[in-house]
Amino acid sequence: MTAQTDVAGPVRVAAGAYPVDFLASWADFETKLTRWVADAAARGAELLAFPEYAPLELISLLPPELRHDVRGMRAPLQAFLPDFLALHERLARQFAVAIVAGSYPVAHGGTFVNRAFVFGPDGTVSHQDKLLMTRFEAEEWDIAPGEGVRVFDLPLRAGGTLRFGIAICYDSEFPSLARHLAEGGAELLVVPSFTGSRAGYTRVRVGSMARALENQLYALHAPLIADAPWTYAVEDAHGASGIYAPADHGLPEDGVVAQGAWNEPGWLITDLDVTLTRNVRRNGHVLNWRDRHVGGTRPAAAQLVTLGSAPEPA
Template identity: 75%
Template sequence: MSVLRVAAAAYPVDFHADWAAYEAKVTAWVADAAGRGGRLLVFPEYAALELISLLPPDLHHDLNGMRPALQAFLPEFVALHSQLSRQHGVTIIAGSYPVAQGEGFVNRALVFGPDGSHHHQDKLMMTRFEAEEWFIDPGAGVRVFELPLEGGEALRFGVAICYDSEFPALARVLAEGGAELLVVPSFTSARSGFTRVRVGSMARALENQMYAVHAPLIADANWTYAVEQASGRAAVYAPADLDLPEDGIAAEGEWNTPGWLVTDLDLGLTRRVRENGHVLNWRDRHAAQERPTAAEVVPLAAPTRV
């Protein structure tokens, strides 16, 4: 039986006095999840933005000025997560970071393996705030990460950052690359935004008959325009079939309550659903793509007066 214990963070944004305070917080969070047996730890989208608190106050609301200034902390950010993943032998999807790329910036989720090595997945679809106010560029490239499991097996997973989860194409490419798990770090200011990401993630789990792990940012941070308010709850979604939950929710935390949601993913259940479920979304994906033709407009007559 292939089981992976995952930890999804409902992670709160704090104002830090110095780097040491930030380092202590992240170190404690990772130690907590690892101590509870978590092997794959997921932090939310833009969790790294609490580092804005270490910038000069005049940059806290300066969207253009904060982006280059944050690059100064990136080497230490990478080193910290690399050391923690290696120390605890865990895989960490770090809170995404606005990283300088070419002449602009991308929203990058760094993925740290148990040996401390790191790779990344950039966000592909920008929200209006990112595109129109913060000028964050779409990333390029899609990656499937392979995590060794006990018994010589492996799990492949992919990352869909927040808005990315609302579009089927990315998750489908990841699933075609062997992904059995979709990791969804998110930053949503209102319940409506959280609902969009939640529904998108559940739809991607249904379409591809895979698990989706949703890790939201929690914030009351009016000290920076880049964050302000963020809300949500950590959750794990699954296709509603056979021995998986009937409502498609494998686990979930409390609303706006910081902490780890730690749960076991039985990969045997989703593999069985793909092979012999009541419905076979994964098997039927090609037919669903090929059978629809261009829509024909059919005018309907107005009601006849009597």
């Protein structure tokens, strides 16, 4: 496991419940995104997370015949990508913040992947691809899984760094992915999501909370909000932003650090104190992080036990 970094104090983070709009021009997108980043930065946030597929409001700038053609739209969307990257890099530098951009279907290796670009406050650019695809992505959209996970080391204004990893939507529902990130030093799991129902949102929320519990770290959930009948790609999206932690010493008893309102766009901005989660790893009522190896190796293959025969009908 990678050694912990020094963190001088609480870190202010922002989880975006971002609404899909029908745009008249690229300038509309640039104005909107600038307003969002400026707002979070003015409120002191150092790490801003946008939802999965948030940039797909750019579909409104494509020809009408492509707006419901989920496979046909993928290649034309690449035309916006250079300006998309340049805009985020400029905003990260201008406001001295780190940005997890809304994930984008990016052409890669002869196919398309769901990629969340990450921008440091000096404009450094990296990314995390989604690794596990939903049925819609795999069967209808033909979006392919990426490869590998990354842990991002964010320098903080007060000194020290914050290490975080990203689990895009469905990825948050699989323990091993978050475990690799935590063992790589991540103390915050960022979960951008696009879910078309309360059931889908609940799966990602429960997954985020479970990953926070198992790894005794924070999880930040940023959901997409959409009522966009003009595109099949993201016509309905529902959720509420949230920030979660293990329910233990010094942390909320229900594991909910902060929770946004249902389908309400805006930033959920919260200060996270990683000394609390570190203390829980050392001295919690339970030690999930310490016990992760034995928890994975102690159980053997399940044995089937037949509990007798069925009773005779009365």
